[in-house]
Each structure stands twice: as C-alpha cells, then as structure tokens.
Amino acid sequence: MRRWASKKAERFEESVIREMTRISTLENGINLAQGFPDFEAPLPMKEAAKRAIDADINQYAITWGSELLREAVAKRTSEYNRIPASGGSNVTICCGATEAMIATMLAVLDPGDEVILFEPFYENYGPDCWISGAVPKFCRLAAPDWAIDFDELERAFGEKTRAIVINTPHNPTGKVFSRSELEHIARLCIEHDVLAITDEIYEYILYDGAEHISIGSLAGMADRTVTISGLSKTWSATGWRIGWCIAAEEISLAIRKMHDFLTVGAPAPLQEAAAAALGFGESYFASLQREYTERRNVLLEVLEETGFGVSRPQGAYYIMCDLGDLARPAETDTEFAMRLLRDGGVATVPGSSFYADPTTGNREIRFCFAKKLETLRKAAAVLRERLA
Numbered sequence: 001m002r003r004w005a006s007k008k009a010e011r012f013e014e015s016v017i018r019e020m021t022r023i024s025t026l027e028n029g030i031n032l033a034q035g036f037p038d039f040e041a042p043l044p045m046k047e048a049a050k051r052a053i054d055a056d057i058n059q060y061a062i063t064w065g066s067e068l069l070r071e072a073v074a075k076r077t078s079e080y081n082r083i084p085a086s087g088g089s090n091v092t093i094c095c096g097a098t099e100a101m102i103a104t105m106l107a108v109l110d111p112g113d114e115v116i117l118f119e120p121f122y123e124n125y126g127p128d129c130w131i132s133g134a135v136p137k138f139c140r141l142a143a144p145d146w147a148i149d150f151d152e153l154e155r156a157f158g159e160k161t162r163a164i165v166i167n168t169p170h171n172p173t174g175k176v177f178s179r180s181e182l183e184h185i186a187r188l189c190i191e192h193d194v195l196a197i198t199d200e201i202y203e204y205i206l207y208d209g210a211e212h213i214s215i216g217s218l219a220g221m222a223d224r225t226v227t228i229s230g231l232s233k234t235w236s237a238t239g240w241r242i243g244w245c246i247a248a249e250e251i252s253l254a255i256r257k258m259h260d261f262l263t264v265g266a267p268a269p270l271q272e273a274a275a276a277a278l279g280f281g282e283s284y285f286a287s288l289q290r291e292y293t294e295r296r297n298v299l300l301e302v303l304e305e306t307g308f309g310v311s312r313p314q315g316a317y318y319i320m321c322d323l324g325d326l327a328r329p330a331e332t333d334t335e336f337a338m339r340l341l342r343d344g345g346v347a348t349v350p351g352s353s354f355y356a357d358p359t360t361g362n363r364e365i366r367f368c369f370a371k372k373l374e375t376l377r378k379a380a381a382v383l384r385e386r387l388a
C-alpha cells in the first residue's frame, strides 16, 4: 500500500500535551496538563472584542497585523522588554506565539541548518525544526536548578548552527534566564554569527522578585534576535490565537511572507481587543503576579507534602517534578501519569515529552497551575488521597 504521509509528517508524533487534555476529558479528570487557565479572561478585553465585532471589524486585517495592535506591541516591547521597536517595520502579528515560532523558523532556516534547543524544551520546537528542514541540537539544563553547562553549550555551536531557541521564563521548568546567562549566550551568538529566537510568552508571570530580561535588549543583539510573545498567557486568552514577533526589518520581511502564506492573518476583531489589553495599567500585571504566586504556592505545598522532588519555579506556570519513590520501580512517567489520571484523577504531562530521547525525563512529570484556587484545591485533595 502506498503511504501518503510525508517524511516530515512521519518524523514526529501528535502533541502529548494536547493528547493529555483529551484523555483528561474522557477520564473526567482535573486537567493540570495543558497550559491554559480555567478562569475568565479580563472583562475590558472581552468587551473590546464584542465592540469590535459589532463595529463590523470582521474582515481580514492587514496580513502582518492591524496598525493599532502593531503600535501597541511596539510600545510595550520598547518599554517592558527594552527593545526599541516600530510597528511599521519590526512587528508581525501571528496566530499565537505558536505560529510566530514556525513562521520565524521557516523564514530563517534552510534544510540542514542546525538549531540549538535547551533541553527539556517545549515540545513544539522539535517539530518546528523538522518542518523547517533544520536539525535540532541539544544542550541540557540540569535539575534541580536547571543551570546551563556552558562547556556543553559551546560544543553545540558549530559550522552549521544558524539559530538558538531561548525560552524564558521556561516551560516546563520555570527557570528564568539570568542576565549573565543571557550575556554569555549573546556572546556565543555574535561570535558564531547565530540568530537568537526567544519565546517570552510567560514574560509577565514571575515569582519571588525574578526579573525578566530579553536577550534582544543586550548589546549587539537587536539585529540578530527574534522576540516572540503573545496574548495567551498574560491575558488568559489561549483560544484567541493572538501572538507576535519582533525582529529587525530584514528578518521581519521574511517572517511576514511566511505568515502571509501560512495563515493570511490573525483574527481581526480580536486584534482590536488585544490592543486594548496591551494598554492595561501596571496594576493588571501586579495582580497577575500576585494571583499566580498564590496558585503556585498551593500546588507547591501539596507536591512537596506528597513526596515529589520539586523544583521551585521562578516564572511561568508549571512545576516540573521528579517522581522519586512515588513511581513504582519499573513504572515510566507515562504509566505514572495515566495511573494518576484514571477515574477522575489529575492530568499531568509526562516529563519525557520534553526531551529528544524519551528515556530521558521518564522519571519526571509536569503540573500546570494556571487554574482557579478551587481547582487546585480539588487536585490537592485527589493527590493526597491517591499518593498517601
């Protein structure tokens, strides 16, 4: 029989994160797997979306984004990320940070180019490389503090290295890359003439005084960095699919072409509402941090109490755990996750899905705490009962 799937499509599997959400629904579970909030999005943003639909902003926006939103993104990026950006030449609005990442890779990578990923990594980056014809190379972040081994990183840079993907705050570990780590990475990028592609979707979700630094703001990096972010996490609207990337004009032009032929554009009325959301005052971001700190603490407490080996996130909304003695001797992360989920349990993401070689990370598991306190408390009760 002829096989119809392309070699590219056969190169990778369905997303484990999204599969866990589906199984959670079937098992009537409490979903702490896929990273999305179960609470409401901000009211003024929802009202702005309704107004935009009523005002009949229902046709295509400019393919690389409505002028209003590009200007709002440029302003925020200049102020918060300290990357001087112009809506006219540096900003492209995409269908989520997910599309921003694949459009960027398609725009800058040729077959055979190598891309460095820090491992564990958010699972999309692997397929993004393969779809672009590029080859991922890995540099391990080691638990419990997820420090970078710079000798290993330097060895990963080679003749064919074209880009490095940074994700700070980091999914799944909660690591926030420090200024000195980013400066070291920047030096390597400049020395080897490599592009930094940085996914900063969790940039406002920070704990214990952690500071978010964008590598694009460091000396010599503005022209060799693509900075990606979006509405999903900071404004609790993962289903709206509004993301963006910031890049120097030449790179932006290439990204805009890819974006145009991939999706034409992001939803027009939601772009209007996103522009309103980007204008929220400082108190919005302060309460976001306060509320997430409370959610993090509820989950941390129960995970520590039940015997997981926990690393305390400095940012983002996940806790990556070591299974320690909680897993049976031969039990894999996936088997453990299924045991925890079955019949109304708690859905998580098996750690192996964040590693290139699934035998690594098979004693780890990721919990998401972007949930109402009520949901987290229910999950805590189930964990206490099942793991006591």
Ligand code: GLN
Binding pocket: 017, 018, 033, 034, 035, 036, 098, 122, 171
């Ligand atoms: N980034 C989120 C996660 O890691 C959601 C991913 C997705 O399904 N798009 O769970």
